[in-house]
Amino acid sequence: MRTYFDMSIEPASILGRRVAVMGFGAQGRAHALNLRDSGVEVVVGLRRESSSRGACQELGLPVQTPARAASSSDVVVMLVPDQAQPDLYRETLAESMKEGSALVFAHGYSIHFKHIDPRADLDVLMVAPLGIGDQVRALYEAGRGVPALLALHQNASGEARDLGLGYAWANGHGRAGIFETTFRDETETDLFAEQAVLCGGLTHLISAAFDTLVDAGYPEELAYFGCLHEVKLIADLVHQRGIAGMRKSISSTAEFGDYSRGPRIINEESRHAMREILEEVRDGRFDRELSAEAETGFPALREGRSAAQAHPIEAVGERLRAMMPWLSEK
Ligand SMILES: NC(=O)c1ccc[n+]([C@@H]2O[C@H](COP(=O)([O-])OP(=O)(O)OC[C@H]3O[C@@H](n4cnc5c(N)ncnc54)[C@H](OP(=O)(O)O)[C@@H]3O)[C@@H](O)[C@H]2O)c1
Structure with missing residues (x-):
């Protein structure tokens, strides 16, 4: 470029x-x-x-x-x-x-x-x-x-x-x-990245992993720290050093789990969903859906916000973050 x-x-x-x-x-x-x-x-x-x-x-x-x-x-x-x-x-x-x-x-x-x-x-x-x-x-x-x-x-x-x-x-x-x-490439890659990774992918990965631990009987605090709080540590390393660079900073146990288990989470079905999501961005379906949503006063957005706010990860997160007020300092 x-x-x-x-x-x-x-x-x-x-x-x-x-x-x-x-x-x-x-x-x-x-x-x-x-x-x-x-x-x-x-x-x-x-x-x-x-x-x-x-x-x-x-x-x-x-x-x-x-x-x-x-x-x-x-x-x-x-x-x-x-x-x-x-x-x-x-x-x-x-x-x-x-x-x-x-x-x-x-x-x-x-x-x-x-x-x-x-x-x-x-x-x-x-x-x-x-x-x-x-x-x-x-x-x-x-x-x-x-x-x-x-x-x-x-x-x-x-x-x-x-x-x-x-x-x-x-x-x-x-x-x-x-x-x-180009306007086209910026728009399509930006929408896809926020849907597949930055917003849609990441938040649903965190919530699903939290639910899995809590459903299996583990304390919510452990599920929160492991599946949400520590995301920042890894994200910072990926941001600073790339994926391979991040892997140099984690234990061999974590790295072995990454290679052997990661592909079971992001598998062919997930990749197929990503291709579908990209196609919906490219052929205008996502834009039409969003326009219809805006015209009717964002009902799905409001419903999504209420459901997300009611998820147990929010209550435990609020309590734990209050113990570390510096987290919200700029
Ligand atoms: N958020 C980001 O960090 C980010 C990153 C990259 C690109 N962008 C792009 O940057 C652009 C701006 O996004 P943003 O997130 O910065 O926007 P934003 O924070 O939501 O914008 C809020 C401002 O827009 C004004 N506003 C809202 N509705 C309006 C209306 N109907 N008529 C006139 N003014 C109105 C508000 O005025 P009032 O004070 O009157 O409410 C307020 O000053 C978008 O194209 C976005 O895609 C954003």
């Missing part, structure tokens, strides 16, 4: 442009502060009733309504939830964005699944951080950065790539690496 670093980026492509950051949530806060600290003129676009207005003002960030912020800026960054983006574009940005300005996304969902059909005069690009908002900000402040994916959807000005690289530079991504991809 084509990869860029700070040394090959011309910051002038972003300096001197006014950037309107739509939303002040996980990513919005990090991008607004990082860009501001990199010398970019930033305004935050928030609804009149937004509870984030005070926080922005305390941090010295100017706030305007989304329409005013967009109409006075050269770049608009879409950092509201993916499901809110189509209405924000259709009802506000489509008519308020300046002629020839740029629309930047942090995830390709709305464009790839055609929920937004941007005006032809706009540059439309993506700078997708490979990390949560807190990391994007904390690593920037530490002089480091999270890597990011860059993609172009419309290059009306012919300068969209330079702008995307400048934006990524200002957000600290050029310190780690900026990988050029």
Whole structure:
């Protein structure tokens, strides 16, 4: 993949442009502060009733309504939830964005699944951080950065790539690496990874293993520590050293169990399910299901949340984490 670093980026492509950051949530806060600290003129676009207005003002960030912020800026960054983006574009940005300005996304969902059909005069690009908002900000402040994916959807000005690289530079991504991809590949791999591994796979693996131990008569505390608490230790090692590197830090007993038992958990049936899940992402079935869910007020999401909250792993976890309050410190 084509990869860029700070040394090959011309910051002038972003300096001197006014950037309107739509939303002040996980990513919005990090991008607004990082860009501001990199010398970019930033305004935050928030609804009149937004509870984030005070926080922005305390941090010295100017706030305007989304329409005013967009109409006075050269770049608009879409950092509201993916499901809110189509209405924000259709009802506000489509008519308020300046002629020839740029629309930047942090995830390709709305464009790839055609929920937004941007005006032809706009540059439309993506700078997708490979990390949560807190990391994007904390690593920037530490002089480091999270890597990011860059993609172009419309290059009306012919300068969209330079702008995307400048934006990524200002957000600290050029310190780690900026990988050029497409909206399609970013969206499909991101959805698949969160469904198969990061969210769907991991949480169900943990809960099922916890249930197995508790059903067999073991104390919930032991099941919690073994199947949930210690995930972080292994995840940190995998993150820092890769899977083979992690295995160098575990006992031979654990490593033997890994090779001999792991394939019974992730077996041909699991791999078949992964291929099906990927196909549902690629052929649009997942997007249609999510859109129908959103239109009806997220009933399945609410049901899933209640069921998960009622699972015994939550009560024991709350009790054990209260004994280690430093776990929730940032
Ligand atoms: N979460 C991550 O770490 C992460 C990682 C990589 C990429 N991304 C991508 O980054 C983008 C933003 O995600 P996020 O998780 O940062 O969003 P988020 O935290 O859920 O965004 C919350 C912000 O969006 C505003 N907002 C919510 N609904 C709105 C609406 N209908 N109209 C206008 N503003 C609205 C909220 O304003 P109020 O104050 O008015 O409620 C709030 O300021 C998404 O495309 C996501 O896929 C996120």
